[in-house]
Amino acid sequence: MDLTVTAYAVYLLGSAALTVWVARTLSRNGRVFLVDVLNGNEKLADAVNHLLVVGFYLVNLGFIALYLQDDGSVTNARGVVENLSQKLGVVLLVLGALHLGNVFVLSRFRRRGAAAHRPQPAVVPPGYGPQAPWGQPTPGM
Numbered sequence: 001m002d003l004t005v006t007a008y009a010v011y012l013l014g015s016a017a018l019t020v021w022v023a024r025t026l027s028r029n030g031r032v033f034l035v036d037v038l039n040g041n042e043k044l045a046d047a048v049n050h051l052l053v054v055g056f057y058l059v060n061l062g063f064i065a066l067y068l069q070d071d072g073s074v075t076n077a078r079g080v081v082e083n084l085s086q087k088l089g090v091v092l093l094v095l096g097a098l099h100l101g102n103v104f105v106l107s108r109f110r111r112r113g114a115a116a117h118r119p120q121p122a123v124v125p126p127g128y129g130p131q132a133p134w135g136q137p138t139p140g141m
Contacts (some may be wrong), residue, residue, distance in 0.1 A: 003074040007083050014084070015064040015091045019057065022095050025051045026102075037110040052102060100130055 027049055034045035067087060074080050 004070065004078070007070075007074050007080045008068060010080070011068065011084055011087050012085065014088055018059070018088070018091065019060045019064065022058075022099070023053050023056050026056070026099060030102075030106075032112075033106060056098065056102075059098060060091075060095060064091060067091070069081055089137070095127055 030052070031045060031049050034049050036043055038045045038048065067090065070083060075081055
């Protein structure tokens with residue numbers, strides 16, 4: 001068997017295994033975060049978690065398939081290792097970037113939800129009332 005085909009097979013197996021491992025880890029540990037973001041609605045958190053995992057698989061496996069092609073042929077064992085390290089490194093960077101993007105978006109939702117449920121003060125503190133036009137005294141002061 002050609003070394004290029006061997007490199008492709010190892011790349012596909014390694015990338016798919018990494019994608020499955022990361023998706024399961026994010027799904028298991030991200031559920032708690034989603035429940036908090038969605039104000040304790042566990043059913044909705046499970047549904048969103050499942051949708052995120054499916055999207056994660058689609059994007060990553062699609063990228064892995066597109067990134068499979070190599071412009072040069074691998075001629076020795078060193079070339080196989082170098083080719084695999086480059087391809088798996090890029091796959092890991094894409095996995096990490098997607099994870100950080102998900103966490104960023106979910107933290108924005110969490111912050112927005114926490115602000116909406118924050119109790120409003122019963123009395124407006126002095127100096128924070130309605131503002132008068134520039135140069136005029138604030139009403140009630």
